[in-house]
Amino acid sequence: MEKENFISAIFSSFVSSVKERPLVRRSRTLYRYYRRVWLYSRARAWLVSFFRSLWQVLFRFNALNSLFAAIAFLLGASGLTDAAESVRYLMQEDDGKGGVGVNRFVLVRYVLKELFLYFFIAFLFFFMVFFVNQILLVAENILKKRVPVMDVVRLITYSLPMVIAQSAPFATLVGFLMCLGRLATDNEILILRASGQSYRLVLVPVLILGIVISVASFFVNDYLLPLGTLKYNRLYRSILTSNPAVELESNSVKRTNDKTLVIGQVDGESVSDLIFFDTGSDGKQRIIVADSSVVKKSSEPGVLMKLQMNNSSVLFLDRNDKRTYDFMVSDDMELNIFESSLGNMTKRTTPREMTSFDLYKRIKEMKHxxxxxxxxxxxxxxxFSKKFSMPFGSVFFAMLALPLALLFGKHNGQTIGLIIGLLISVFYWSVSIVGQIFSSKSGVYGVATMWAPDILIGFVGLAFYIRLLRK
Structure with a gap:
């Protein structure tokens, strides 16, 4: 007890000594003076009045009705009658007695808030899934090659726009399905219908948020993704130049236009069971087999690495005369791997590193x-099609989520929405990947293969929405 009293006495004396200092007294005096000047100033009164009036105008629903009426008039004058009717529908209802009836702005704002909350949670989920996958693909293969940790962190950072662009559409589908399923399960949609509101009241915020997500995702996909890809490839080229063994993975195959490198076991700079397929300038096919090889850096321009092969054999085959061949055996041989032989080492700007505008100009030049x-x-x-089809898939997913959730989410809507959303996401992702591979290999029209999943999702969503209206 005496110890506590002693400590409190010391603390009180310290506080009192601080208060008695001239600088502290002067600061407190100035604070009180300027606070009094501000409280009784005309500027403060004017600012308070201005923001109070602005707040009342923004949240005065009659003023919002006037604003929406003006927007509806402009849309109608432009010939967009359907859009004008949708805007008029959002305006505040009259109860027929000069008073205010059902306020649709409150309902729309509530649905928007719920949709955004569930979208944000679903976005975090998909972001973590794709982000962890990116870490496993990049960091695991590069860190074990003794690449500096900061370079690995920069590689992962440059790949974040791709993760965001991939996560947004699927988060829209799963988040909207779970949100609308929850509203259907809690009978909130039923209450809206009982109060005389149509499904259009829910469709409008769904489409608004879907369009906003699509526009934001398009910005990431069209600007941040090319920028990140460009910086990623530059950094990866510098890493390969300083440590060529990064490109060589155990038991893997590296293919380019006319070259194939089959890699056995990789241990540091040592590679075993190496097979190299090549076609010479004379048209003869060359096959090089080596028991063991050592990867060395090269100071020559354009040469990425040198492979010092031991106990190697070389076989030359003539395609025109299959009965003749040349065979050569060597104890030591050196093979140069050029930067141009690896696709990710080219210094030319690839389509993935271009914006949609630059890519469009490039396509026009290529036609001539x-x-x-x-x-x-x-x-x-x-x-070019991928830059639009992937981000604007959020709109098609939003159109699909509304009827699916209201038709199948009457019981356990959140769980059913999560399951259906994940299944559709896997299907959409698989179809998109297969379409890209098929179009790249076979030369089929790339625009059709990229937009086909979105068109299919939109058609199914429209069919379910018509079924919902007829129900």
Whole structure:
């Protein structure tokens, strides 16, 4: 007890000594003076009055009705009659006695808030899934090659726009399904219908938020993704230049246009059971087999790495005369791997590193270039379509989520919405990947393969919405 009294006495004396200091007294005096000046100033009174009036105008529903009426008039004058009717429908109802009836702004704002909350949670889920996958693909293979940790962190950072662009559409579907399923299960949709509201009242905030998500996702996909990909490839090239063994993975195959490298076991800079397929300038096929090889850096320009092969054999095959061949055995041989032989080492700007505007100009230039192959043209068109189809898939997913949740989410809507959303996401992702691979390999029109999943989702969503209206 005496100890506590002693400590409190010391603390009180310290506080009193601080208060008695001239600088503290002066600061407190100035604070009181300027506070009094501000409280009784005309500027404060004017600002308070202005913001109070602004608050009342923004949240005065009659004023909002006038604003929406003006928007509806402009849409009608422009010939957009359907859009004008939708805007008029959102305006505040009259109860027929000069008073205010059902306020649709409150309902729309409530649905928007719920949709955004569930979208944000679903976005975090998909972001973590794709982000962890990116860490496993990039960090695991590079860290074990003794690459600096900061370079790995930068690689992962540059890949974040791709993760965000992939997460947004699927988060829209799953989040909207869970939110609308919860509203249906709690009979909130039934209450809206009983009060005389149609499904359009729920459809409007669904489409509004879907369009906003699509526009934001398009910005990420069209600006941040090319920028991140460009910086990612530059950093990866510098890592390969300093440590060429990063590109070599155990028991893997590296393919380029006319070269194939089959890699055995990789242990540091040592590679075993190496097989190299190549086609020479004379048209002869060359096959090089080595028991063991050592990866070395090269100071020559354009050469990525040197493979010092031990106990190697070389077989030359003539395609025109299959009965003849040349065979050579060597104890030591050196093979140069050029930067141009690896696709990710090219210094030319790839379609993935371009914005939609730059890619569109590039496609127009390629149409007048006779040296451009059909496969190259199709690859550029595929990437151009991908910049729009992936982000604007959120709108099609939003159109699908509303009827699905209201038709099948009357009981356990959140759980059913989560399951259905994940199944559709896996299906959409699989169809998109298969379409890209099929279009790249076969040369099929890339625009059709990229937009086909979105069109299918939109058609199914429209069919279910018509069924919902007829129910």
């Amino acid at each position: 270039d006779e040296g451009v192959t059909r496969k190259q043209m199709n690859q550029h068109k595929l990437e």
